[in-house]
Amino acid sequence: MLLFVARRLLYLIPVLIAVSLLTFFIASLLPGDLAYTILGDQATPENVAALRKDMGLDQPVWIRYFGWLGNILQGDFGRSFRTGQTVLQAVTERLPVSFELMILAEIMGLVIGVPLAIVCAARSGSAFDRFMTGSAFAMLSVPAFLSAILLIYLFAVELRWLPATGYVPFTEDPAGNLRFMVLPALTLALAEWPGIMRVLRSDMIATLQEDYIALAKAKGLKASRILFVHALKPSSLTLVTITGINIGRLIGGAVIVETIFALPGIGRLLVGAIYTRDLIILQGVVLLVAAGFVIMNFIVDLLYAVLDPRIRHGHA
Amino acid sequence: MTGNTLLSVEDVVVDLPTPRGNLRAVDHVDLTVGAGQTLGVVGESGCGKTMLSRAILQLLPKKAKLSGRVMFDGQDLLQLPPEKLRKLRGRSLAVVFQDPMTSLNPVLTIGTQLIETLQEHLELNDATATRRSVELLAAVGIPAPEQRLAQYPHQLSGGMRQRVAIAIALSCEPKLLIADEPTTALDVTIQAQILDLLAREQRRRHMAMILITHDLGVVAGRTDEVAVMYAGRVVERAPTPALFKKMRMPYTEALLAALPKLDAAPHTPLPAISGRPPDPTRPLQGCSFSPRCRYAMSRCQREKPGLEAAETSAHQFACFHPIETHADANV
Numbered sequence: 112m113l114l115f116v117a118r119r120l121l122y123l124i125p126v127l128i129a130v131s132l133l134t135f136f137i138a139s140l141l142p143g144d145l146a147y148t149i150l151g152d153q154a155t156p157e158n159v160a161a162l163r164k165d166m167g168l169d170q171p172v173w174i175r176y177f178g179w180l181g182n183i184l185q186g187d188f189g190r191s192f193r194t195g196q197t198v199l200q201a202v203t204e205r206l207p208v209s210f211e212l213m214i215l216a217e218i219m220g221l222v223i224g225v226p227l228a229i230v231c232a233a234r235s236g237s238a239f240d241r242f243m244t245g246s247a248f249a250m251l252s253v254p255a256f257l258s259a260i261l262l263i264y265l266f267a268v269e270l271r272w273l274p275a276t277g278y279v280p281f282t283e284d285p286a287g288n289l290r291f292m293v294l295p296a297l298t299l300a301l302a303e304w305p306g307i308m309r310v311l312r313s314d315m316i317a318t319l320q321e322d323y324i325a326l327a328k329a330k331g332l333k334a335s336r337i338l339f340v341h342a343l344k345p346s347s348l349t350l351v352t353i354t355g356i357n358i359g360r361l362i363g364g365a366v367i368v369e370t371i372f373a374l375p376g377i378g379r380l381l382v383g384a385i386y387t388r389d390l391i392i393l394q395g396v397v398l399l400v401a402a403g404f405v406i407m408n409f410i411v412d413l414l415y416a417v418l419d420p421r422i423r424h425g426h427a
Numbered sequence: 428m429t430g431n432t433l434l435s436v437e438d439v440v441v442d443l444p445t446p447r448g449n450l451r452a453v454d455h456v457d458l459t460v461g462a463g464q465t466l467g468v469v470g471e472s473g474c475g476k477t478m479l480s481r482a483i484l485q486l487l488p489k490k491a492k493l494s495g496r497v498m499f500d501g502q503d504l505l506q507l508p509p510e511k512l513r514k515l516r517g518r519s520l521a522v523v524f525q526d527p528m529t530s531l532n533p534v535l536t537i538g539t540q541l542i543e544t545l546q547e548h549l550e551l552n553d554a555t556a557t558r559r560s561v562e563l564l565a566a567v568g569i570p571a572p573e574q575r576l577a578q579y580p581h582q583l584s585g586g587m588r589q590r591v592a593i594a595i596a597l598s599c600e601p602k603l604l605i606a607d608e609p610t611t612a613l614d615v616t617i618q619a620q621i622l623d624l625l626a627r628e629q630r631r632r633h634m635a636m637i638l639i640t641h642d643l644g645v646v647a648g649r650t651d652e653v654a655v656m657y658a659g660r661v662v663e664r665a666p667t668p669a670l671f672k673k674m675r676m677p678y679t680e681a682l683l684a685a686l687p688k689l690d691a692a693p694h695t696p697l698p699a700i701s702g703r704p705p706d707p708t709r710p711l712q713g714c715s716f717s718p719r720c721r722y723a724m725s726r727c728q729r730e731k732p733g734l735e736a737a738e739t740s741a742h743q744f745a746c747f748h749p750i751e752t753h754a755d756a757n758v
Contacts, residue, residue, distance in 0.1 A: 236489075322529040325486050330544045330595065331517030340543075344534045419534055420579040 112416065112423060119412050123405060130401040131183070135176050138394045144168070148388045149192050179394070188395035193387055198395030201380055209369070209376035211281065212299070213361035215292055217354060219300030224307030225350075229338055231308070232315030232346075244312070247305035259298040259371045266294060276373040295372040299365055303357055310353055314346040321345075347418055355411030359404035432498075433635045434483070434603055435459040439495035441478050441487060441659075448708040452478035452491075454659035457734075460603065465629065465636045467646030467667070469682065470656035473704055476639045477525075479656070480607045483637075484522055485512060500602065518548040521601035523625075525608040527588035531580040537564075537591055538576030541598060548599045563594040567624060586617035590624070597628055603635045610645070622649060643683050647671060652741075655679045658704055658715035661734060665742035675737055675749035678716045714746070722748045 146162040147154060163169050167178060182189065188198035227247075231240040267275035273294055281288040318324065319342055327341045366378035377400065384392040416423040441453035453475045460466045468476045481487045483497055485504055497504040499520060504512065524530040532540060541560040545551050551559065557576065564572035567590040580588055589609060596604055606625060610618035626649055629636050638650055646653050646667065653670050655663040655678065663676035674680050684698045702719040705711050714720070717727040724747070732745045 322524055322526060323532040326522070326524060326530045326592070326595075327532070328486055329484055329516050329520075329522045330547065331513045331515065332543060332547055333513070336543070336547075341532050341535070345532070421533060421581050424579075424582070 115416060115423070116413065119409055123409060126405050127402060130405065131180060131398055132176070134394055134397045134401065135179060136172070138390050138397075139172055139175070141388075141390070145388075145390055183398070188399070189391040191384075191389050191392045193389055198392055198399070201392060202377065202396060202399055205375060205377045205380045207281070208278065208374050209362065209365070209378065211288075211292060212296055212365060212368070212374065212376060213358055215296035216299035216303060216361065216365075217358055219296055220303030220307055220357070221354070223300060224304035225311060227304070228308040228311035228315060229343065231312045232319060232342075233334070233338055235312075235316050235319075240312075243308070247308050250301060250305045253301070255298055255302055255365070255367050256371060258301045259295070259368060262294050262298055262301075263371075276371075278372075278374050291372075291374075295365070295368045295374060298368050298372075299361065306353055306357075307350060311346060311350045314349050315342055318342045318346040344418055348415060351411055351414045351418065355407050355414075359407035362400055362403040362407065431462045432459050433462045433464075433500060434637075435496075435498045436479070436483065437496040437498065439479070439482055439493070439497065441475070441482050442492040443478075443488065444490055444492075445708060450707045451659055451710060452707065453482060455495075456656075456659075456661050458654055458661065458664075460635050460637060461651075462602065462635055463629075463633045464652065465638060465650040467650035467653040468637060468639045468656060469641065469643055469646055469653060471641060471682075471700075471704055473707070474656045475659040476641075476656050477607055478659075480522070480605050480637065480639055483605060484516065484520065514548070517544050517601075518599045519602045520605075521596035521599070521603070522605045522607065523589070523592050523596050523609045526612040527580075527585055527592050528612065530592055531588055533580055535579075536576065537578055537580065537583070541576070541591070541595055544595055544598050559598070560594075563598055564591070566628070567591070567594045567597070568620075569594070585613055586621065589613060589617075589621055593621070593624065593628070597632070597634075600632055601634060603637070604629070605637045605639070607639045608641070609638075611641070618645075642686070643679075644686055655682070659707060660715065660745065661743075662716065662746070663744040664734070665737075665744075669739070669742050675742070675744040676746050677720050677722050677748075677750060679744075680750055681719075722750075724748060 144159070144163075146159045146166065146168060150158055150162060160169075167175055170178075179189070186199075190197045191201065194201075227243055231243050234240050263275045266273045273290055275294070278291050279287045315338075324337060324341060327337045332341070362377070365376070366382055368374070369376040369378040370382070377396065381393065381396055381400075383389070384396065436456055436458040439453055439456045440451065443450040443452050456475075456479060458466065458468075458479075468479065470476050478487070478491075482493055483499075483504070485497075487493055493505065495505070499515070502511075502515075504515075507515070531537075538557070538560060541563065542553075542556045545556045545559055549556075560576060561572045564575055569575055569587060569590050575583070575591075580591070583591065589612075593609075604625075609625065610621050613621060622645065625636065625638075628634070638646060640646060643653075650667050653663075653665060653667050654661045655676060657678050663670070663674065663679045665674075670679070674683065678700075681698070681700045685700055687697060700719055705715050705718065711717070711728075713726075713728040713730055714723070714732055717723040720727065726747055730747070732747050734743045734745045736743050737749070
């Protein structure tokens with residue numbers, strides 16, 4: 112098992128290097144000169160040249176890349192030229208918001224999707240199964256901004272149970288924080304559960320055909336034990352994969368949902384950085400988010416091993 | 428069988444809807460097994476033996492249609508409410524499947540799979556159930572049983588896995604064990620060991636057994652009665668010694684002739700049965716074996732022979748031209 116973890120960790124290094132390369136070069140391909148952006152239209156050519164020299168922009172691009180990478184390895188991701196905030200500060204300030212949103216959305220998605228998938232698989236072909244599979248398909252095609260607006264209309268405008276927009280940190284007011292978080296998380300969950308349900312349902316149906324399920328029935332086990340102990344675990348590999356991908360994606364913030372519900376998360380940080388051409392923030396945040404995504408996938412790989420002893424023992 | 432009948436299968440029909448039409452997998456089968464007795468069910472692949480065993484266990488695919496009666500220990504399993512059926516399965520009615528590579532759950536330990544059966548049916552605490560599991564594994568000939576409990580199926584060989592499957596089946600002292608081709612997926616060197624193990628445990632526990640196989644050689648020394656199946660029907664049924672002394676159905680004879688013999692001269696061609704079993708979605712009007720039978724007459728193509736008693740009522744066969752009388756019928 113330790114060897115397995117070590118080997119997977121080793122794979123991460125080339126992936127992260129590739130990510131850093133892509134991030135840096137895409138950012139440097141953007142049109143316009145950073146020095147002009149910082150100094151504004153009033154800048155004299157001398158000022159611009161001085162600033163370019165100061166920031167190292169007159170250096171070849173690969174030297175800048177290694178300088179940037181060297182700084183990152185020392186923990187310095189750079190500093191916004193607008194707000195003066197470092198990338199790490201900006202990210203640590205926003206990350207808890209996106210992270211909480213991601214966790215809540217994923218929990219809600221799983222809470223809706225997993226039981227539905229199990230019931231549908233156990234009764235595959237029934238009217239309930241067909242109705243739920245159809246609903247899931249319909250839900251897949253509802254965009255987040257639409258369900259967000261519908262949820263706001265229902266719970267904030269009509270019923271007045273929950274606030275439409277806003278945010279308070281969890282540390283200041285846990286209950287208020289959750290009230291602000293419910294609708295955005297639910298919006299995301301509404302988009303997540305159909306995928307969760309469809310994947311788990313079809314894997315479960317395949318598992319329920321297995322000989323060992325027939326044997327479990329022949330052993331006289333209760334239906335709940337057969338479904339939850341014998342069938343769920345071997346059917347969850349794809350579920351873990353898509354949950355991992357969902358989580359990885361949401362680490363980068365949910366741009367649309369954060370914007371609609373006015374949540375100060377990573378997504379809005381990124382959008383802001385793009386609008387203001389704050390390249391340093393943009394590069395740093397994208398790199399950190401990509402690293403988060405890669406690490407999430409690493410955790411998914413580890414979960415496979417937990418779920419399936421054959422992977423753990425190096426058989427598969 | 429005489430006296431106390433444990434299981435009697437009465438007029439069981441299994442229909443499977445397929446895209447090509449209805450498939451009659453089991454066609455009006457009657458069988459009985461007495462307490463402590465062994466019934467061998469023999470036939471080619473696809474003759475309905477496995478479907479028959481699944482019908483007895485009520486483990487048929489959802490879309491299958493089943494009719495008839497399966498009387499087990501005085502109750503009709505087909506009429507039993509699901510909860511009562513569940514309490515019977517694994518407790519008095521156990522099964523060993525063909526392929527131990529797929530019949531054990533790959534993500535649960537051997538211990539979990541044994542203990543869950545014990546605790547489902549018997550009121551045992553964890554310590555007692557664990558101790559019983561170790562005893563069971565030892566009884567089926569698994570070395571170092573304590574260590575095995577924490578292992579997963581993929582860490583065991585095929586023969587060892589089948590022993591585990593047998594231990595699971597035996598765990599609650601069932602009255603009837605259905606062994607569905609228990610050695611087909613195993614190495615030949617292991618086959619005899621597994622069959623001997625089943626026979627020994629059967630005698631020790633006074634358990635009845637249905638041994639399903641495609642190998643007449645397997646049933647020869649190990650069963651009290653044999654039922655030969657062809658195209659979903661029982662075509663010959665007799666006490667084992669009577670059957671091997673004088674088989675009446677040409678199919679049974681052909682099956683036996685198709686077995687390789689050790690004393691045959693090298694390069695003797697095997698008298699394989701020509702042709703294939705009939706398409707079960709297109710039932711024949713006459714005897715299902717007639718297209719492949721070397722004794723078949725025109726009557727065999729027109730009418731289906733019923734299962735009739737021969738010299739003794741225990742020996743039954745379904746044939747218009749049984750062996751021994753074929754000489755006068757064949758001209």
